[in-house]
Every structure is written in structure tokens, then in C-alpha cells.
Amino acid sequence: MNIYSYVHELKGVGPKAKEALNKAGIYTILDLLLYFPRDYENIDLNIDIEDIDEKQKIALDCTLIEVKRDVRTQTKKTLTTLIFNYKGLKVRAVWFNQPYIKMTFKIGETYKLLGKYKKKGKDLEVMNPLNACKELDKTEIIPKYNLNSNLTNKLLSKLIHGVLDNVLIKENLPLNIVDKYNFISLNDSIREIHFPKDRVTLKKAKDRLKFQELFTYSVKILMLKNHIKGDRKGIGFKISEELALLKEKLPFSLTKAQSRVMREILIDEKKTSPMNRLVQGDVGSGKTIIAIIAMFNVIKNGYQGVFMAPTEILANQHYLEILKVLEGFDVEVELLTGSTKGKEKLRIKERIRNGDPIIVVGTHALIEDDVEFKRLGMVITDEQHRFGVHQRSRLINKNEEADVLVMTATPIPRTLSLYLYSDLDISIIDELPPGRQKxxxxxxxxxxxxxxxxxxxxxxxxxxxxxxxxxxxxxxxxxxxxxxxxxxxxxxxxxxxxxxxxxxxxxxxxxxxxxxxxxxxxxxxxxxxxxxxxxxxxxxxxxxxxxxxxxxxxxxxxxxxxxxxxxxxxxxxxxxxxxxxxxxxxxxxxxxxxxxxxxxxxxxxxxxxxxxxxxxxxxxHGDNGLILSDFVEDIDILKAANNDAKFVVESNTMENIKICKEIVNSLENTTKYICFN
CATH class of the missing domain: 3.40.50.300 (P-loop containing nucleotide triphosphate hydrolases)
Known part of the structure; x- marks a missing residue:
């Protein structure tokens, strides 16, 4: 079975199921395997009354002893009440608007009733219990998935069971790493995270998969860095004489921090190797004006500039601000978003293809395949963490000679940014402009x-x-x-x-x-x-x-x-x-x-x-392509995975070269970091 095959090719997936799966982002069998439960429900079986947690569902073997007459409430609800016996205790089971339910039970028979039980003196009460646990013979951990109107836990479990019965996921971490951390296999991890045997094994599966995800992320980042720092040739922009005029025209003076970062960017622009820099600045520190000045110099060299924002609201705001700042400097600015009308969109794309020296502001629409830049000189992304390494790669691929500047207003601790952005040079604006309100x-x-x-x-x-x-x-x-x-x-x-x-x-x-x-x-x-x-x-x-x-x-x-x-x-x-x-x-x-x-x-x-x-x-998680790990909560796993990834990328053994090649190939088929062949 090919894990990159479409999920609708599976037996039992009709048009409705296909639509429900696609709506949840499940298009391939790999997507299905990596659609991990959002949570788990621990179901204990036949525990003692003193151990009952009223917040947790449990299943008890209850024997029916009495069927009460249905009661009609003032709010016109029908209450059906059955009395059961559990280890000598009375269990009062109540169903709302399900009068037919009593037909499924017989006095003297024993049933497994699943629900949240409340203690009522010496007795128990359970509302709307399910009689659906005949196969339950021990404590179970039930996976709970993110669902939509036509996507059910039952459908997902059935499909995932079917796939796992017909696929063997091969090991793809170096065996010395698997041994070093005493990891369970990748194959077992995928099976356990969907259908856990017990809490201990579930934790082992999660730890293994988190490492897998962060290891692959780190390899991708490190290989991107090697590619960027390699023999790629940049453009080498001249410093425009109009830069001084632009700075003079600004209604404010740049802070020392802004001036320092601006110098670092202009030095990068002059180099013949492409810039790849992250600008970190607190809220209100003045990153946008830095971006505008950087693009202005590129446009004055006859090249095109791109400014990509995570939302249309923000893209519109940047567009208006750029127009205002560059008024009178003969710089043309275009806005390209998902809302741009058809004819207007075609006109802008044509200008981009022709190589007109313009600034294009937009959203993800800018990285679509049909947006073809002829003379792309600089790419700027705002709020970098919203895009992630995949979009970063796609932007660079628009023109490998172009300078890349990424910005974020989310201050990231240096200890973390070294792992997240090891492919980037980092500039920090650590000063707020005067007059900013406390x-x-x-x-x-x-x-x-x-x-x-x-x-x-x-x-x-x-x-x-x-x-x-x-x-x-x-x-x-x-x-x-x-x-x-x-x-x-x-x-x-x-x-x-x-x-x-x-x-x-x-x-x-x-x-x-x-x-x-x-x-x-x-x-x-x-x-x-x-x-x-x-x-x-x-x-x-x-x-x-x-x-x-x-x-x-x-x-x-x-x-x-x-x-x-x-x-x-x-x-x-x-x-x-x-x-x-x-x-x-x-x-x-x-x-x-x-x-x-x-x-x-x-x-x-x-x-x-x-x-x-x-x-x-x-x-x-989803913003960075992560589906299980968290950069903050799993910082220790990230550090370990990053260190091991460095060793694998930098060593030239046949096994490690093969692993890196497999990772790159798999990431071309999917945006997921965990499971690959």
C-alpha cells in the first residue's frame, strides 16, 4: 500500500466520507495515519465505588432489576429510568427522550453500561449511558479525534485500522539514535498513538513521534541553511542615492536600534551572496519602516520586491503604509490577495511576469505557482512564525538569487530562536521609538x-x-x-x-x-x-x-x-x-x-x-507544520533532536546521506514532518 495514495481509494470511502475527510485536511493515506487523536478517554472497568471519579467515563457490569414507568417533565421531556444492580449497589440509569431504550434490556440480564457515574448516598446514578461496550474486557484508552458533521470517531478508527493491517512502516531514524533513547519503533509508535494498549506505551509513542517530528524539522532547517550558505550567487545591490532623501522625508528619526538593523540589512544587500535574515522586534518597535527602506533600495536597482503578510487585513494595512511613505519617489505598489478580483489579479501577475520594478504586497496568494517573478530582488515575510520553513523554501525558490528578510513581533528567547531559525542571521530591534504610550x-x-x-x-x-x-x-x-x-x-x-x-x-x-x-x-x-x-x-x-x-x-x-x-x-x-x-x-x-x-x-x-x-x-502546532510537538513545551526534545540532526547532516557516512535524501524526498510529497518512507 502506497502511503501517498489518495484516501478516497480506500474501501468504504464514498463521496460523503471523502468530503468529510478532505474537510479535515485528510487527502492521502499518510494524512490519515498522521491525523492523531486530539485527546484520549480513559475508560476504567468495574472499579470499586470509592475509586469512581465523577468526571471520568467508566464501564460497569450492571444487572437489570427493575423498569420504572416513563415520566413526562414540565419541559415535555420523557425520562426513562431503569434500576440496575452493581456489586450489591443500586444503579439508577436515566435516559432523556429515548423511551424505546427499555426494549433493549431484559430483567436479570447483565450489561456493560458506559457513562459518568455520580454517587447518590450509597447508590449510583448515570445519565444516558451507552450499552456499547460488550467487547470491553479491561481498562481501555479511547482516542478522540477532531471531527466535523460527517466525520466520526468510528469512521476514522475503522479506516486507520484497515490501513495499519496492510502496511508496515519501516524504521527511518539511524539505529544508533533509536538505541540511544531506547525508542520504540516508528511502526509501533504510529499504531500505539491511535490504539494505545496502556498509558505507559502511549507516552513512549508520543515521545518517539515528537522526536521524529523535531528531528526531521531540524534536518530540513539545517539542509536549507547549507543550501543558502552554499555557492548560491546573489544580486549585489548598489546603495541608492535616494535613500538619504527618503530618510530625510520621514516624519521621525530612526532609533539607534533601527539604524543598526538597517545597516546590517544594507550590508547584506551589497553582498553577492543572498541575504537570509530574521528581524525580531517588539510590538511597536518599527519593523515595517525598516522593511520599506530595504525594498526601496531594491526597487531603485531595477528589481522587484515582495512583502507577504499572514492576513488580508495586515496586507491592506502594509499596502497603504508603503504608498504613504514612498509617495513622491516614483515607486509603484500593487496589492495581491485572495480577494483581488480576476481581471485585476491577471493584470498584476502580468506585470510581475514582465519584470516591472514594483513592490507587490500580499498574502499566501504570492507563493502560488502561477505567480512568476522575472526580476525578483527581495522577499519579505511579516510574522514569520505564521508561515514556517515550507513557505520560506517556496519563497526562496521563486528566485534563488533574491534576498530574503523575515520579520516577527513575537520576541523569541535566544535559546529557542537558535533552534527554530538556525538557517537565518538574526537582527534584533531592542528599543521602542520615543513617544510610544505606556x-x-x-x-x-x-x-x-x-x-x-x-x-x-x-x-x-x-x-x-x-x-x-x-x-x-x-x-x-x-x-x-x-x-x-x-x-x-x-x-x-x-x-x-x-x-x-x-x-x-x-x-x-x-x-x-x-x-x-x-x-x-x-x-x-x-x-x-x-x-x-x-x-x-x-x-x-x-x-x-x-x-x-x-x-x-x-x-x-x-x-x-x-x-x-x-x-x-x-x-x-x-x-x-x-x-x-x-x-x-x-x-x-x-x-x-x-x-x-x-x-x-x-x-x-x-x-x-x-x-x-x-x-x-x-x-x-499547525502554523509551523507541527502536528504533535510544541516548540516551548518540548524544548528539551527539540534540543536533543537538533543536536542529533546536526551530526547526521554534517557527517558523510552512506547511511546518513541516505537518511537526509529520504527526508528531502518525503518532504516534497507532504508538509508533515513525522512519517516518511
């Missing part, structure tokens, strides 16, 4: 959230605007997390009644998001309730309050990023963190945010605390 950060426990909204209302009365950020779009009963929609309902009928409020989240169409942001920018909307889609780059100087609900769910660096959306004008600004401070770790994290505005210090603390959230946000 943001007062306040933390409130959930029960005191109204104090934060009262402050927001006072600011609205002064003519200011407010951001409110929630981690989810829809309410989540299991996590008890504030959602965008729930918060909107709470405010429009309560504390902010009568105030113009709108919602913004990532599932909206780009045009809809742009229209909402435009209304907020011009002040028509006073309060914007959003997910973290507004985290990066959005600039509204009149916004003076940032309220973050469930702040404990975000990484410290992401909280710092969100905080940077305010304090951009001349008005006093505030960041209000509302969190469930149920433990000392959360309290410590909130204290760090209220005490410090230094993004690099905050990032270091985030790395030390670890479990308090991911460095890059609520869930960042």
Missing part, C-alpha cells in the same frame, strides 16, 4: 470582570474605542471558556447596551472581515469583539482599551502581542486581563504581564513556565 495592565479575577468593563465604558464616553478578545468563536461547555458570541450577547444586553459593537473572527470571509475592520478604524464601531485574528499588526490609534477574556488560555507572548494593539495613539491606554486564577502558575503569569512590558523578558518567562500556554498562541 500601557497600564490590570488583572481581574472572573468575578470582578465588571470592573474592567466599567473602565472600558468610561473610555468609550471619552470617544475612545475598545478591543475585546476571546479564545473561541462559539461557547464551549466543556472548557467553560468565554466565546466571542457569548460575550457579545452578554454586553449588548448589559454593561454596554446601546454602544455600537461588532464581532470579528477567522471563519468570516475576507471581504466581511475587511468591512468590519474599516468600520472600526473610522470609529463607526466602538467595541470590537474578536478572536486572536486581530493579534497581528492591526493599527487603530483611537483604540485605548484591550480586554482579554480567559487570559489564562493564552501564552504570555501572545498576551503581549494583543496588548500591543492599543497605545498606538496619543491617548492613555489600558490592557485588562480577565482570568480564572485557580492556581499559583496562573497568578504568576498574570503578575509578569502587569509588571513588565519587555517582550523579550516575557518570552523568557513563558519559556521557563512552559505549561502555561504556547509561545505563539492558543494552539500553534
Amino acid at each position: 500601557i497600564d495592565t490590570v488583572f481581574y479575577n472572573e468575578e470582578n470582570r465588571s470592573l474592567g468593563y466599567e473602565l472600558a465604558l468610561e473610555e468609550i464616553k471619552k470617544g475612545r474605542q475598545v478591543y475585546i478578545v476571546c479564545p473561541l468563536i462559539e461557547e464551549n461547555e466543556d472548557l467553560k471558556i468565554k466565546s466571542v458570541e457569548e460575550t457579545y450577547e452578554y454586553l449588548v444586553e448589559g454593561l454596554l447596551k446601546g454602544v455600537p459593537i461588532e464581532i470579528l473572527h477567522g471563519k468570516m470571509k475576507p471581504k466581511e472581515k475587511d468591512e468590519i475592520m474599516k468600520r472600526f478604524k473610522v470609529g463607526e464601531t466602538k467595541v470590537l469583539i474578536s478572536t486572536t485574528v486581530i493579534e497581528v499588526g492591526v493599527n487603530v490609534p483611537n483604540a485605548s482599551v484591550m480586554i482579554i477574556e480567559n487570559a489564562e488560555r493564552f501564552g504570555l507572548s501572545q498576551l503581549h502581542q494583543l496588548r500591543g494593539r492599543v497605545g498606538r495613539g496619543r491617548h492613555k491606554s489600558y490592557c485588562i486581563l480577565i482570568a480564572k486564577a485557580n492556581n499559583n502558575v496562573t497568578k504568576k503569569r498574570m503578575q509578569i504581564m502587569t509588571m513588565s512590558s519587555d517582550g523579550f523578558y516575557i518570552a523568557e518567562q513563558d519559556l521557563k513556565i512552559r505549561g502555561g500556554g504556547e509561545l505563539f498562541g492558543f494552539r500553534q
